[in-house]
Amino acid sequence: MNDEINCDLAVVGAGMTGMAASLFAANRGVDTVQIGVASQIIFSSGLLDLLGVHPVEEGNTWDDPFLALDQLIADLPDHPYARVEKSHILKAFQEVTGFLAEGGLVYQVNEGRNTHVITSLGTLKPTYGVPRTMWNSVKALEEKRPGLIIDIKGLRGFSALQITETLKPVWPGLRHARILFPDMQSTQELYTEPMARSLAVPENRKKLADLIRPLAKDVGIVGLPAILGMQDSHDVQQHLEEMIGLPLFEIPTMPPSIPGLRIRETFEMKLPEKGVRLQYQNRVSQISRDKDAFLLEIGSNSPVSRVRARGVILATGRFLGKGLYADRKLIREPLLNLPVYQPGIRPDWHRFDFMDPRGHLINRAGLEIDDRFRPLDNSGKPVFDNLFAAGSILAHQDWMRMKCGSGMAMATAYAAVNAFIERD
Ligand SMILES: Cc1cc2nc3c(=O)[nH]c(=O)nc-3n(C[C@H](O)[C@H](O)[C@H](O)COP(=O)(O)OP(=O)(O)OC[C@H]3O[C@@H](n4cnc5c(N)ncnc54)[C@H](O)[C@@H]3O)c2cc1C
Known part of the structure; x- marks a missing residue:
């Protein structure tokens, strides 16, 4: 001993x-x-x-x-x-x-009030502290801004179609699209952690932005599964937003989840x-x-x-x-x-x-x-x-x-x- x-x-x-x-x-x-x-x-x-x-x-x-x-x-x-x-x-x-x-992990609050955050099922959940990477959705939902929800082929438990359909009564102007994650274009099941870690590399962010930009021409915001980097999530989000020209937000995925990690x-x-x-x-x-x-x-x-x-x-x-x-x-x-x-x-x-x-x-x-x-x-x-x-x-x-x-x-x-x- x-x-x-x-x-x-x-x-x-x-x-x-x-x-x-x-x-x-x-x-x-x-x-x-x-x-x-x-x-x-x-x-x-x-x-x-x-x-x-x-x-x-x-x-x-x-x-x-x-x-x-x-x-x-x-x-x-x-x-x-x-x-x-x-x-x-x-x-x-x-x-x-x-x-x-x-x-480096910033949380936002609506002082003294709960905020409704979109879940992976497309329902709204009342919570108090919201990761900064999810915060853009709060205002966009209030304004019912036209938006695009993206899912990723091979990522289970996260369907942009389901999210947009479920949210339709409260956020009607949402579209959905599916992409292949850069350099992971296999038919295999994908996991959030390798995707999040791959976005530490600026070149991979550029490939992702190039995929999203043409899909998002007529919208004011884009929602993605929570994969925007690990400890560097702020930099990853900002860099992607600059390249796409739109605000982004994350939606929590099923466990194990990157925001938890x-x-x-x-x-x-x-x-x-x-x-x-x-x-x-x-x-x-x-x-x-x-x-x-x-x-x-x-x-x-x-x-x-x-x-x-x-x-x-x-x-x-x-x-x-x-x-x-x-x-x-x-x-x-x-x-x-x-x-x-x-x-x-x-x-x-x-x-x-x-x-x-x-x-x-x-x-x-x-x-x-x-x-x-x-x-x-x-x-x-x-x-x-x-x-x-x-x-x-x-x-x-x-x-x-x-x-x-x-x-x-x-x-x-x-x-x-x-x-x-x-x-x-
Ligand atoms: C699926 C899921 C979704 C969640 N979603 C939310 C959410 O949306 N919002 C939110 O606020 N919170 C959420 N939580 C987290 C939740 O807040 C916490 O799980 C809860 O607060 C309980 O925390 P805890 O630390 O008391 O217990 P636990 O989280 O259960 O942690 C107990 C720890 O003790 C350890 N342990 C047990 N026995 C021993 C031993 N003998 N020796 C050493 N270690 C031991 C375990 O390994 C574990 O690490 C979620 C949790 C889960 C699992």
Whole structure:
């Protein structure tokens, strides 16, 4: 085994919650180690939702996420948002987007309002933070400007025809076209990442612009799948716009998505500059106690390293990230065997219709916490004074249907880091 790593705070998980927690901790001078296996799928679609839908049962969408928050907290006092000071929700969002902007990944907001962004299905989704590469669509949609949506032969799950047809009632002047991506003119399935990376080369951008220009003579804007470069997306977009002579916008694709990958890469690049020590090669296999500290073993067969931390933030997500595990009878938290709030018996986990828009009871399972974001034992007391939990592992929320994923991740990470610092 390698040497033991000592730190103040260990953050377990490399989704939005873990990344945000590491950022907040580092910005406040906390010596932090973050452990997790980062996957781009976790950050799809790159949109940063605060709160778009409440109540889920009525599918009620909100233009003002802060009014929605008031209503949500009144209706669902156990929702994790109810434990975060309202002003801190916005502060957390601004601290993360400020950090991303320093890394070249700029997010735009309609101050205090949700923005409706086009999805790969052609529907409109309410969200708060919009990548700059998607922002041009917002005004164009308002103006119903004549536009062209382009798809790419071989790229699955993204049909310009479907998008224009679905958008017709709200944006009638849209046309669609299909192109062959330069130098990838095969009959094989294409993926977004090689396309995005190929646009780092100016010559490839020129070939793409030459394909698009003649198709876009009579329109005022062009929409493309989200492939406009990686960390260089601003330069790629600007250069293509100059060559085509029109504004462009990206539309999120199905996961894994480039805007999600951009977020992940920005965190991975910039967190170490803030002093966060990243351990992204392996998962935490075990957490134990040693006096007042935690010992985290990293790796499974033979642990490659061990971290000793004075506090831990569990940001391990739900089932997708394996922060929770469901067997035939029970939902469990595998690292510390913490009690999990869950529907009584397995038949109660799901409604009859899998696509039921109200969601399923299992979507609200998770850890129950106190006001200091400490997981509770069965008697309602914090399990440990220096163990905190944040993000989608928390109970009483359905981030996917409420459209509050990233916002809740950031806000609860912010609260958990503050709680750790105050306790310290
Ligand atoms: C398909 C999809 C679409 C999305 N679309 C949106 C969207 O439109 N808007 C939006 O705001 N957000 C979106 N999101 C992101 C969503 O915001 C986040 O997934 C959510 O906020 C939960 O984040 P989290 O970090 O709490 O959990 P997760 O994202 O699940 O991350 C948990 C992390 O913990 C790690 N982990 C688990 N156990 C261990 C262990 N033992 N050791 C080390 N690491 C461990 C996992 O590998 C993972 O990296 C989307 C996510 C997905 C998957």
